[in-house]
Amino acid sequence: MALAAVLLVIPIIALMWVPSYTSDAPELWGFPFFFWYQFLWVFICSALTWTAYKLTLSARGLSSHKVGDDR
Amino acid sequence: MTPHVTLMASDTSGINGVALAVLIVLFLLVTVAGFMASRFKRAESLESLDEWGLGGRKFGTWITWFLLGGDLYTAYTFVAVPAAMFATGAVAGFFAVPYTIVLYPIIFIFMARLWSVSHRHGYVTTADFVRGRYDDRGLSLAVAVTGFVATMPYIALQLVGIQAVLEVAGLGGGDNIIAKDAPLFIAFALLAAYTYSSGLRAPAVIAFVKDILIYLVIIVAIVYLPGQVGGWDAIFGAAEEKMATTNEATGAPTGSFIPGAGQGWAYATLALGSALALFMYPHSITASLSSSSRNTIRRNAAILPAYSFVLGLLALLGWVAIAAGTQPIGLDGEPNAQLVIPQLFEDMFPAWFAGVAFAAIAIGALVPAAIMSIAAANTFSRNIYKEWLKKDATPAQEAKVSKLMSLLVKAFALIFVLTLDKQNAINFQLLGGIWMLQTFPVIVFSLFTRWFHRYGLLVGWAVGMVYGTVGAYNVKNPVTGKAFGGSLDNIPGIGELGYIALTAFVINVVVATALTVAFRAANVSNGRDETIPFDYFADADDPRVQKDLTEHAHHGDAYGDPDDIPGNAPAR
Numbered sequence: 001m002a003l004a005a006v007l008l009v010i011p012i013i014a015l016m017w018v019p020s021y022t023s024d025a026p027e028l029w030g031f032p033f034f035f036w037y038q039f040l041w042v043f044i045c046s047a048l049t050w051t052a053y054k055l056t057l058s059a060r061g062l063s064s065h066k067v068g069d070d071r
Numbered sequence: 072m073t074p075h076v077t078l079m080a081s082d083t084s085g086i087n088g089v090a091l092a093v094l095i096v097l098f099l100l101v102t103v104a105g106f107m108a109s110r111f112k113r114a115e116s117l118e119s120l121d122e123w124g125l126g127g128r129k130f131g132t133w134i135t136w137f138l139l140g141g142d143l144y145t146a147y148t149f150v151a152v153p154a155a156m157f158a159t160g161a162v163a164g165f166f167a168v169p170y171t172i173v174l175y176p177i178i179f180i181f182m183a184r185l186w187s188v189s190h191r192h193g194y195v196t197t198a199d200f201v202r203g204r205y206d207d208r209g210l211s212l213a214v215a216v217t218g219f220v221a222t223m224p225y226i227a228l229q230l231v232g233i234q235a236v237l238e239v240a241g242l243g244g245g246d247n248i249i250a251k252d253a254p255l256f257i258a259f260a261l262l263a264a265y266t267y268s269s270g271l272r273a274p275a276v277i278a279f280v281k282d283i284l285i286y287l288v289i290i291v292a293i294v295y296l297p298g299q300v301g302g303w304d305a306i307f308g309a310a311e312e313k314m315a316t317t318n319e320a321t322g323a324p325t326g327s328f329i330p331g332a333g334q335g336w337a338y339a340t341l342a343l344g345s346a347l348a349l350f351m352y353p354h355s356i357t358a359s360l361s362s363s364s365r366n367t368i369r370r371n372a373a374i375l376p377a378y379s380f381v382l383g384l385l386a387l388l389g390w391v392a393i394a395a396g397t398q399p400i401g402l403d404g405e406p407n408a409q410l411v412i413p414q415l416f417e418d419m420f421p422a423w424f425a426g427v428a429f430a431a432i433a434i435g436a437l438v439p440a441a442i443m444s445i446a447a448a449n450t451f452s453r454n455i456y457k458e459w460l461k462k463d464a465t466p467a468q469e470a471k472v473s474k475l476m477s478l479l480v481k482a483f484a485l486i487f488v489l490t491l492d493k494q495n496a497i498n499f500q501l502l503g504g505i506w507m508l509q510t511f512p513v514i515v516f517s518l519f520t521r522w523f524h525r526y527g528l529l530v531g532w533a534v535g536m537v538y539g540t541v542g543a544y545n546v547k548n549p550v551t552g553k554a555f556g557g558s559l560d561n562i563p564g565i566g567e568l569g570y571i572a573l574t575a576f577v578i579n580v581v582v583a584t585a586l587t588v589a590f591r592a593a594n595v596s597n598g599r600d601e602t603i604p605f606d607y608f609a610d611a612d613d614p615r616v617q618k619d620l621t622e623h624a625h626h627g628d629a630y631g632d633p634d635d636i637p638g639n640a641p642a643r
Contacts, residue, residue, distance in 0.1 A: 032329065034161070042168075047373075
């Protein structure tokens, strides 16, 4: 579960760190870096979130919880 | 979505007959679909909030995907984000992309807990949850009123989206106020009628049509248009050139091509603040709670970014319009940046496809407007009507009040748009985003802990609301000098421009924390909690929840605490 949390925090930190991507170069298919880099994060974030989802599913499957259990 | 736009301006030349005909045909198609939607996943009766207002809580992954996508990415977004790109560039417009990326990890973290606890206790709104968590009517009312008031101008802005399309298609001219606004009036009357009869099922069905049209139009636009204006190099070149020119009114550059030094904070805080606030809105919660299991939400957090990708492409269409030399002039002869996307479509596409594109935007307004009015109505009937006005209301009476209220809020939105300057709706929408974020600690922190004291949260909320409202009022429009000129202000202690909502949020949390320490030290009661830890993990596959589901299927009993666990607060 801790790993899932890390996966979810990665895109937030990456995108909040704006100076790391406010540049023109390198261009990709005519797009300045600033733009294609953020489009790329759409896919990375989606993959990370899906992985986190799978991790929470397997964590849930392993423990048989009872009423009142806090996990 | 909360675009932050400085208005500029659009020229339309007469009625575009073919485009208008296509628009009308597609519009009638979804109207029929809206009325027939009550048969979709049909229940025995629609006379309860679970059925009318949450579609029976049984929407699976794909329906939820369409519904949430149709709900969050509104017509106003489709009009205003490229308009902001066109007028002032990347800081005001493209922040929508990181905003809608970081949104999903954030909701992944808390929405499943909200789903589970709502499912166990029959909560329909976030204010219901707050009421159950602290047994505090005041705190619950604060959340309910914030949500209700912030949603109203948002509904009005959906009308602004439809108006933009109609204006470019050539409708809405003339001096006669009735003839001028008749098309908008008819569109909204139809929307109100099928929302009333079909409830949340209507936008769920229409969302399919809307999203397919939107994807189609944007993909065609992004493949076809750049070639027409000289390719992406020419587009980015034209945008860079325009943003670097000096704005005569302010003496500053027109806008930002890529956020420069000192604009990073603005870009990041706009994205983060908007992302935190979006799922506090009642319409986001309504669409989330209508899903059939807690994992539906989490799966959707992974697949909803497809819309963010499309939104990014759409934002860039604002710059395609710069390269294409689009002149958005309204019917009143004044420039209006809000018209830039419909105008671009009319200029560049064959008339019939421009009609499809107009329909995509107009229908795109109906889905969020329907869900927002349902959500606002649910909030009213649950947390104001039943809580304060008629405590012994039955589920059928609640649903009745909700249905009537959904008509009232739409009527209010229509009057708002028709009688007041559009800028008022935009100002209130800007304030709405700031206000919604102030309910985040009450709702989301409380999903994880009861450490925070209810009175601390209430005072923190109040301080955040006042700071945010005053802060936004004090931002003057650099051209007109009017209040509510934008959503950026100096962040105290950092000295950079940042999103006012996020500054207010930080102050809110600091106040809530400090007062919590004080109230806890003074042993002031923190209310009674009717939830137990297990409530936050329950899923549809759990035997206890299945029992719960079966009980809910009959809708015979009054709402209350259905879990029969001793030590809980009694049923209301």
